[in-house]
Amino acid sequence: MAIMLAPVSLLLIGLLLLDAFETIILPRRVARPFRFARLFYRSSWAVWRRLAGWLQTPKRRQMYLSLFGPSSLLVLLGTWNAGLIVGFALLHVALGTELKGADPPVAFGTYVYLSGTTFFTLGYGDITPVGPVGRALAVVESGVGFSFLAVIIGYLPVLYQTFSRREIPISMLDARAGSPPSAAQVLLRLTHARTPSAVAPFLAEWERWSAELLESTISFPVLSYYRSQHDNQSWLAALTTILDTCALLISGVKGVEPYQSQLTFAMARHAAVDLAMVFSRPPIAPDPDRLPPERLQQLRDTMRDAGLELRDGLTVDAKLVELRGMYEPFVNALAAYFLFNLPEVFPEKQVVDNWQTSAWMRRAPGFSSLRRVDGDEHFD
DSSP, X not given: OHHHHHHHHHHHHHHHHHHHIIIIIOOSOOOOSOOHHHHHHHHHHHHHHHHHTTOOSHHHHHHHHHTHHHHHHHHHHHHHHHHHHHHHHHHHHHHTOEEETXXXXXXXXXXXXXXXXXXXXXXXOSSEEESHHHHHHXXXXXXXXXXHHHHHHHHHHHHHHHHHHHHHHHHHHHHHXXXXXXXXXXXXXXXXXXXXXXXXHHHHHHHHHHHHHHHHHHHOGGGGGXXXXXXXXXXXXXXXXXXXHHHHHHHHBTTSOHHHHHHHHXXXXXXXXXXXXXTTOOOOOOSSOSXXXXXXXXXXHHHHHTTOOBOOSHHHHHHHHHHHHHHHHHHHHHHHHHTOOOOOSSOSSOOOOGGGOOSSOSSOTTOOOEEEETTEEEEO
């Protein structure tokens, strides 16, 4: 029995430490299919999202879904701790560690108690190992426990700082693209700058954001389950809006240097495709079409009225279809998996931005929308 327990306990301890190392410390994707953390998140999220379907109120459903990220992280950390404690307890049993303060025969629960007090470095001293092997194992476990808890304590601030960096540009997108964001609003509001050069810095900022989104999500996959403060915002909606904006700029807007649009499109599309691969989401074609021909024509009419110069023709339409086909199936697959709503390219309804609302009034006092009067911008 002891011969069988020793390798089992060592394997359990080794696998848990390796899983924690790959999840917390290793800043790259692990391609190995059998991992505890991956299995934990896929199975628990499948149950969580199924239960979300029972909630009829959208607000309650979104609140429920927002709890998964933080809750799953706490459960995962607790599972690692419990598994290591049980693994060291099994190793004590396999080695036949004699215990001072416990009457023989020693129950397995007593070994678990010894392992727990050692792992968390409590040092009660009511039950202690006897013999050099048992004492050496206790020292090793206390070192592992202390180091493990220190890594976790250092991991949480880094995780939340990364989440904050991701969310700040999303919050800024509210005034630049609406709530929820849309590519049409991005382009129409950029016309208020009255210079085509204003597009490049905006897109450069989102090129960097897309790169950081990809890097941070691969390093900390749990961040993908953390949802934004407002229900009509999300990291996927922001990414899709930027891709829509770049596709429209590249295919049909005159007077804008296409180079930065192409760079941002490439980085954002890279992020969408890689994240779909990370979560094993095969591409799904959007149904219904997010920009049918009649809405595209209405968008072009609106953009022309705003002062944008547009290209026309079948070649332009074909280019836009080609660009949309490069990313829409991937963001649609991610939306279906995470239960996000993809933003419209050109919303049918005029929505109120988040900054214009509060719990006591629908619009901020004295502000409605931005309009031009004699060449100058004014808030109604």
